[in-house]
Amino acid sequence: MSDLAVNEFDRQEVAASPVEKFREYLATQGKRLTQERETIVREIFAEHEHFDSDQIVARLTQPRRDGGRVSRATIYRTISSLEEAGLIRKVARSNDREVYEHDYGYPQHDHFICEKCQQLVEFRNEEISAVLERVAADHGFRMSGHRLEVHGICAECAKPPSRRHRKLDMI
Amino acid sequence: MSDLAVNEFDRQEVAASPVEKFREYLATQGKRLTQERETIVREIFAEHEHFDSDQIVARLTQPRRDGGRVSRATIYRTISSLEEAGLIRKVARSNDREVYEHDYGYPQHDHFICEKCQQLVEFRNEEISAVLERVAADHGFRMSGHRLEVHGICAECAKPPSRRHRKLDMI
DNA sequence: ATGGATGCAAAGCGTTTGCATACAG
DNA sequence: CTGTATGCAAACGCTTTGCATCCAT
Numbered sequence: 001m002s003d004l005a006v007n008e009f010d011r012q013e014v015a016a017s018p019v020e021k022f023r024e025y026l027a028t029q030g031k032r033l034t035q036e037r038e039t040i041v042r043e044i045f046a047e048h049e050h051f052d053s054d055q056i057v058a059r060l061t062q063p064r065r066d067g068g069r070v071s072r073a074t075i076y077r078t079i080s081s082l083e084e085a086g087l088i089r090k091v092a093r094s095n096d097r098e099v100y101e102h103d104y105g106y107p108q109h110d111h112f113i114c115e116k117c118q119q120l121v122e123f124r125n126e127e128i129s130a131v132l133e134r135v136a137a138d139h140g141f142r143m144s145g146h147r148l149e150v151h152g153i154c155a156e157c158a159k160p161p162s163r164r165h166r167k168l169d170m171i
Numbered sequence: 172m173s174d175l176a177v178n179e180f181d182r183q184e185v186a187a188s189p190v191e192k193f194r195e196y197l198a199t200q201g202k203r204l205t206q207e208r209e210t211i212v213r214e215i216f217a218e219h220e221h222f223d224s225d226q227i228v229a230r231l232t233q234p235r236r237d238g239g240r241v242s243r244a245t246i247y248r249t250i251s252s253l254e255e256a257g258l259i260r261k262v263a264r265s266n267d268r269e270v271y272e273h274d275y276g277y278p279q280h281d282h283f284i285c286e287k288c289q290q291l292v293e294f295r296n297e298e299i300s301a302v303l304e305r306v307a308a309d310h311g312f313r314m315s316g317h318r319l320e321v322h323g324i325c326a327e328c329a330k331p332p333s334r335r336h337r338k339l340d341m342i
Numbered sequence: 343a344t345g346g347a348t349g350c351a352a353a354g355c356g357t358t359t360g361c362a363t364a365c366a367g
Numbered sequence: 368c369t370g371t372a373t374g375c376a377a378a379c380g381c382t383t384t385g386c387a388t389c390c391a392t
Binding site: 343344345346347348349350351352353354355356357358359360361362363364365366367 | 371375376381384
């Protein structure tokens with residue numbers, strides 16, 4: 001028999017597929033892996049991209065050849081479950097929507113958010129977690145995770161006119 | 172004549188009151204400091220606490236002795252302006268509401284968010300900004316700020332029963 | 343079989359906006 | 368005076384939910 005909180009800590013074992021992993025989680029909750037839920041998980045894990053609920057709704061809400069139509073309500077409900085299951089997580093908020101990403105079998109990282117083009121860019125840095133781990137400990141805080149958005153202008157948007165000379169910039 | 176972007180960088184001078192500071196900002200935008208706006212700023216800066224729009228609405232929406240009643244719409248509009256003015260900033264999202272805090276005359280800091288009691292706890296750590304500054308530079312990203320939420324269980328909520336002896340905790 | 347799951351449409355909820363009226367400069 | 372700002376209520380956009388029907392186990 002497996003322990004209760006086990007699936008919370010066996011991230012090292014990146015073996016089972018997201019669908020399988022989800023089924024396991026559902027089982028522990030007395031819930032079922034339905035066709036709809038499987039369709040949603042497959043769609044979400046088809047590629048490692050940030051996404052929001054509406055994008056998934058857009059893709060699965062209209063009839064598809066494989067008959068995989070899923071309702072908006074079910075998509076919202078399933079995304080919540082996936083979050084509880086630890087398969088995805090909220091990374092930011094953009095345009096009044098929560099933005100999610102895969103949180104299963106993926107290395108820890110954070111994001112830049114460009115204020116001009118709104119694009120999210122991932123970056124990895126182990127120092128950050130280390131510092132946070134230490135600071136949390138200092139405060140008796142039991143850290144379970146963090147959410148870090150670095151705001152500013154991305155490299156692309158930073159060089160705007162691109163055609164004009166830049167000599168007179170700062171007299 | 173002052174330059175365009177000047178008020179973006181004179182944070183060092185912590186002299187003017189929030190209201191005065193706001194008036195300055197409004198002036199640069201061809202906007203006016205109305206009674207309502209002043210009431211809102213005073214209310215927000217009355218004490219250094221995190222707040223959300225609804226709390227301010229609750230306090231200013233019902234008639235008050237000083238006749239300072241302000242409508243919900245104006246409060247939302249003013250909070251946006253205060254954010255643009257750099258007087259306040261969003262720090263987190265709690266209960267589906269944006270949580271704000273003072274960002275004028277206050278040292279940089281980040282927050283713990285307790286998953287049990289939902290409370291926000293500030294902490295300061297200069298390493299974090301330093302690391303981010305460096306990482307951003309490495310990516311050609313022009314950082315303007317960041318938003319960091321550290322999630323977990325606060326010291327208070329971590330020691331639950333509190334009345335029971337703790338000898339048998341871990342056989 | 344049968345309790346959980348889906349789909350639909352309606353409700354929720356924080357936030358925004360159109361418009362007529364009311365002031366700050 | 369005149370262009371802004373306010374207040375009200377209706378509109379919005381994302382998300383949640385009630386309920387009848389459906390299906391995984």
